[in-house]
Amino acid sequence: MIAEEPRVDATRVTELAQALENELARLIVGQKALLRDTVIALTAGGHVLLEGVPGLGKTVLVRSLGQALSMSFARIQFTPDLMPADIVGTNIIGDSDGRREFHYQAGPIFANLVLADEINRATPKTQSALLEAMQERTVTVGTQTRPLPSPFFVLATQNPIELEGTYPLPEAQLDRFFFKILVPFPAEGDLLEIARRTTGESTPQLKSVADAGAILAAQRTAREVPIAEHVLRYAARLVSATHPDRSELDTVRRYVRWGASPRGMQTLVLAGKVRALLEGRYNVAFDDLAAVAQPALRHRIFLQFEAEADGITADRIISEILEHTAKEPANH
Amino acid sequence: MSSLEAILRELRKAARRALGARYAAHALVAAVAWVAAVLIVARLVPFERRAEVAALGIPVALAIAAAAWLIRRPNAALLMAIADIRLGLKERLSTAWERRAESGPLDDAQRRDALQHAAGASLPAAFPVRVNRGEASVVAILAIFALALALLPNPMDQVLVQRQADRASQARAAKAVAAAQKKIADSGKPSPKDAQVEKILQDAQAKIREADSPRKALESITPAEQQLQRLTDPGTPALQSSAQNLANALSGTSAGRSAAQAISSNPASGAQSVRDLASQLQSLSPKDREELARALAKASQQAQNSQMRDSLSKASSSLQNGDPASAAQALNDVASQLDSLQEQENTDQAVASAINGLEAARQGLATQADRDASGQANAGASPSPGASSNGNGNGNGSGNGNGTGTGTGNGGTGGTGSNGSGTGSGSGAASTERVYVPGQPVPGQSENDPTPLGPGQDVPLSPYTQVIEAYQQAALDATEQSLIPGSERDLVRQYFSQLGEPRAAK
Numbered sequence: 059m060i061a062e063e064p065r066v067d068a069t070r071v072t073e074l075a076q077a078l079e080n081e082l083a084r085l086i087v088g089q090k091a092l093l094r095d096t097v098i099a100l101t102a103g104g105h106v107l108l109e110g111v112p113g114l115g116k117t118v119l120v121r122s123l124g125q126a127l128s129m130s131f132a133r134i135q136f137t138p139d140l141m142p143a144d145i146v147g148t149n150i151i152g153d154s155d156g157r158r159e160f161h162y163q164a165g166p167i168f169a170n171l172v173l174a175d176e177i178n179r180a181t182p183k184t185q186s187a188l189l190e191a192m193q194e195r196t197v198t199v200g201t202q203t204r205p206l207p208s209p210f211f212v213l214a215t216q217n218p219i220e221l222e223g224t225y226p227l228p229e230a231q232l233d234r235f236f237f238k239i240l241v242p243f244p245a246e247g248d249l250l251e252i253a254r255r256t257t258g259e260s261t262p263q264l265k266s267v268a269d270a271g272a273i274l275a276a277q278r279t280a281r282e283v284p285i286a287e288h289v290l291r292y293a294a295r296l297v298s299a300t301h302p303d304r305s306e307l308d309t310v311r312r313y314v315r316w317g318a319s320p321r322g323m324q325t326l327v328l329a330g331k332v333r334a335l336l337e338g339r340y341n342v343a344f345d346d347l348a349a350v351a352q353p354a355l356r357h358r359i360f361l362q363f364e365a366e367a368d369g370i371t372a373d374r375i376i377s378e379i380l381e382h383t384a385k386e387p388a389n390h
Numbered sequence: 391m392s393s394l395e396a397i398l399r400e401l402r403k404a405a406r407r408a409l410g411a412r413y414a415a416h417a418l419v420a421a422v423a424w425v426a427a428v429l430i431v432a433r434l435v436p437f438e439r440r441a442e443v444a445a446l447g448i449p450v451a452l453a454i455a456a457a458a459w460l461i462r463r464p465n466a467a468l469l470m471a472i473a474d475i476r477l478g479l480k481e482r483l484s485t486a487w488e489r490r491a492e493s494g495p496l497d498d499a500q501r502r503d504a505l506q507h508a509a510g511a512s513l514p515a516a517f518p519v520r521v522n523r524g525e526a527s528v529v530a531i532l533a534i535f536a537l538a539l540a541l542l543p544n545p546m547d548q549v550l551v552q553r554q555a556d557r558a559s560q561a562r563a564a565k566a567v568a569a570a571q572k573k574i575a576d577s578g579k580p581s582p583k584d585a586q587v588e589k590i591l592q593d594a595q596a597k598i599r600e601a602d603s604p605r606k607a608l609e610s611i612t613p614a615e616q617q618l619q620r621l622t623d624p625g626t627p628a629l630q631s632s633a634q635n636l637a638n639a640l641s642g643t644s645a646g647r648s649a650a651q652a653i654s655s656n657p658a659s660g661a662q663s664v665r666d667l668a669s670q671l672q673s674l675s676p677k678d679r680e681e682l683a684r685a686l687a688k689a690s691q692q693a694q695n696s697q698m699r700d701s702l703s704k705a706s707s708s709l710q711n712g713d714p715a716s717a718a719q720a721l722n723d724v725a726s727q728l729d730s731l732q733e734q735e736n737t738d739q740a741v742a743s744a745i746n747g748l749e750a751a752r753q754g755l756a757t758q759a760d761r762d763a764s765g766q767a768n769a770g771a772s773p774s775p776g777a778s779s780n781g782n783g784n785g786n787g788s789g790n791g792n793g794t795g796t797g798t799g800n801g802g803t804g805g806t807g808s809n810g811s812g813t814g815s816g817s818g819a820a821s822t823e824r825v826y827v828p829g830q831p832v833p834g835q836s837e838n839d840p841t842p843l844g845p846g847q848d849v850p851l852s853p854y855t856q857v858i859e860a861y862q863q864a865a866l867d868a869t870e871q872s873l874i875p876g877s878e879r880d881l882v883r884q885y886f887s888q889l890g891e892p893r894a895a896k
Contacts, residue, residue: 284485284492284494284496285485286471287488288467289481289485339503340496340503341486341500342481343480343481385475
């Protein structure tokens with residue numbers, strides 16, 4: 059009856075993701091949620107903003123990802139004096155067959171994997187250069203627009219402390235990140251394991267488990283995952299509920315200044331599709347949306363000052379929304 | 391596709407089963423609530439057919455629930471979505487059902503995955519037949535409440551019993567009137583006023599049946615009796631006396647002896663004999679004529695009816711003057727008057743029968759009205775504990791069933807009357823208040839209830855309630871034993887009833 063084979067092999071995506079997670083786990087101890095969310099964002103083709111205090115392995119994670127994937131990798135350390143040209147490249151004068159002419163010198167952004175370390179330390183002008191490239195996946199220098207390599211995956215990190223001399227990312231630019239992942243402090247057992255693995259003679263070397271082609275195929279496959287209408291409506295309800303003028307929750311009405319954008323909805327659904335594949339499923343479930351709601355929406359919900367005074371976080375608001383948003387399609 | 395439809399069929403079956411149980415529970419709640427509501431209402435107002443009405447709610451609630459169950463059919467997408475959630479199928483079934491006609495790159499794989507997972511799940515478990523705890527608790531509480539209401543004494547029962555007794559007494563009274571009507575119809579002595587008598591009785595019967603209470607029914611009897619009385623002729627006794635005097639006078643004559651016997655027997659026969667005598671006047675001997683003329687003259691002198699007197703006088707003088715033809719004419723006039731007397735007697739007899747029937751009806755209604763009045767008086771007095779504690783049991787044991795509980799709780803012990811078991815809502819404070827009037831203590835007054843003296847005087851005082859009861863009984867006994875029209879008896883009864891009402895209210 060159902061004789062036709064699927065045109066895309068979804069199981070390969072699952073296997074790829076699992077292999078990638080396993081490989082990263084060899085170096086990154088614990089942090090399963092961090093790894094899972096990073097792989098989801100990568101498979102969905104989105105960029106990630108990692109936030110955590112120094113020393114939690116953010117940079118190691120990105121570097122490890124570069125090792126586990128046979129793709130070009132570049133690291134940009136953001137500092138206050140970093141200029142846009144330091145990222146996107148610039149035209150320089152050089153000799154060519156005895157003639158002096160301008161050559162375009164590509165910046166470090168021309169890589170598949172880009173680590174934008176401590177992104178909030180650069181000036182807004184420099185941040186904008188990166189963020190524009192992230193959005194358009196092209197770089198314009200002078201009059202020429204150059205496409206960035208595909209896949210193009212930016213992992214930016216920022217430190218929630220030591221905020222003096224930093225330039226917090228504006229809301230509009232935060233929205234361009236697919237996920238904002240909080241890097242938690244490891245558990246005690248994980249700390250022991252980290253010490254064991256990293257203070258010996260050698261550190262584990264990761265092997266490559268996928269290349270750019272496999273990642274692009276996975277990204278295409280992920281978009282084919284079907285989602286039922288009532289699940290899609292649930293996603294819409296979740297996003298609507300983040301808006302103070304549409305939410306029935308007192309917390310949202312009181313503490314939220316602005317809710318998630320339509321891009322938040324796109325992120326939620328796309329991330330849900332990837333998670334479904336990673337779970338070995340071919341359809342999006344409510345649980346998928348709930349699982350990705352925090353990283354997908356936390357940087358898209360802008361709180362009132364009162365929320366900060368009362369210690370209310372975006373994560374708490376999302377948890378309340380998840381708790382109070384009905385999943386059943388109708389009363390039975 | 392067919393497998394998805396098989397899954398849907400199975401889910402639909404399970405859903406209908408679960409929904410059936412749920413609606414049955416709803417129906418049970420509604421039915422028990424209905425029964426409880428009916429029982430509550432039956433405690434607030436007299437409700438005769440409460441058992442039937444309460445029972446009626448059960449099939450009605452079940453029928454409504456069954457209809458709702460039949461009408462409501464959850465759609466397939468909803469069933470699939472619910473099954474997904476309840477069986478933890480992660481929206482596999484609902485997605486597969488929604489996209490059953492799609493042919494996207496992953497749709498086939500998704501359908502296979504959904505079917506595979508559904509095969510491993512117990513689909514009926516998505517719609518379990520379970521009892522809602524809240525509903526079960528409501529049913530239990532309502533059932534206990536309804537049972538308590540059904541088992542505990544209902545103050546309205548007394549009212550209902552009284553109502554039934556009232557209706558029965560009214561029915562009996564109406565039957566007595568109907569019996570009188572039948573008796574008149576079967577009497578074989580028709581009178582020109584039979585139709586009127588019959589109509590009066592019929593109207594009275596209808597009014598008795600339709601009256602709200604025996605007391606109201608009683609009110610319709612007196613006017614009926616008065617209407618009947620108006621049908622009788624007040625001159626009948628004078629005519630009867632004249633006829634009797636004529637019979638006596640004729641009995642001493644040889645010619646008129648047979649006529650005298652006939653008149654004594656009944657006026658109609660008498661009229662025929664007088665006509666026969668008139669036709670025989672020509673053939674009588676002069677001596678007989680002389681004798682007859684003297685008898686007629688004597689009867690004329692004694693007659694109280696003027697017409698009869700004139701006719702007899704004319705007949706007597708005509709005979710004495712030797713004019714038998716005029717005498718025969720005068721005797722024929724006498725015969726006509728005897729016929730008229732017969733008719734009047736028939737009318738009187740019909741009226742008497744009718745009044746007897748009405749009186750029989752009055753008797754039954756009055757007894758019931760007295761019972762009702764005493765019940766109401768008790769209703770005001772009995773519930774007060776203070777009122778019943780010092781009863782002196784004097785009663786009014788006349789055996790007519792009018793034993794009455796009073797404001798002081800001294801329910802009558804005589805007869806078959808209520809022993810102060812009336813129900814009602816008299817206040818304790820008012821019931822314990824005693825009013826004394828000058829007078830001798832009523833026999834049977836308890837020693838524990840010493841008679842006080844009036845302030846500043848030596849006159850002994852008795853409780854008002856005892857005195858008025860004794861007085862009422864004496865008055866009613868007197869009316870029963872005297873030849874007093876029923877309407878007058880009603881006045882006496884009504885007077886005491888009115889006195890009893892304020893007491894009951896008190």
